[in-house]
Amino acid sequence: MISKATLNDVTALNALINSAYRGESSKAGWTTEADILGGQRTDEEDLKSIISKKDCTILKYTNDAGKTISCVRLEKHDNKMYLGMLTVSPVLQGGGIGKQMMTASEKFAQEENCIAVYMQVIKGRDELIAWYERQGYSDTGERKPFPMSDPRFGIPRKELEFIIMEKLIS
Secondary structure: OEEEOOHHHHHHHHHHHHHHHOHHHHOOOOOOOOOOEEOOOOOHHHHHHHHHOOOEEEEEEEOOOOOEEEEEEEEEEOOEEEEEEEEEOHHHOOOOHHHHHHHHHHHHHHHOOOOEEEEEEEOOOHHHHHHHHHOOOEEEEEEEEOOOOOHHHOEEOOOOEEEEEEEEOO
16 A cells, blocks of 8 residues: 555654665665665654655555555655655565556656656666666756765765656656
8 A cells, every 4th residue: 555654654664765775685676776875875864854844755655464665755846746765675676566656656746736757866777777767757868966975875885976867747
């Protein structure tokens, strides 16, 4: 079931997100960043801030046992929706949950009267970029620097930058 996360979900979200992006546990899935970034992906304070922020939502996917197995951050900026932190439990990746979360995100964006969904993806993550392209997203040509000196987002193992991808939804 997909629903909005609340402050009560922060501990579970934090564990899920960090397990999927960093460390050995993330290597069970195909979306790991462990080879390019060390440290954490997020922390409980960051997640509390996101959930409490106006125009910001985290959607969560819970299985039949009530365990959170996927999530995505959505933040409205004018008439576009930023999508970030798309996470699926590493042991469940490749089973269609990510596609379900993308569909739910785009539906949420339409309900919020957005014309597009956009995201930042680390340049060089070719398999992930190709997956987003299969979901209808395109590289806008815009680039943004990775926060290289902010350990809240991880500790880069090399120079990184973001590409901006976008999909029109209306």
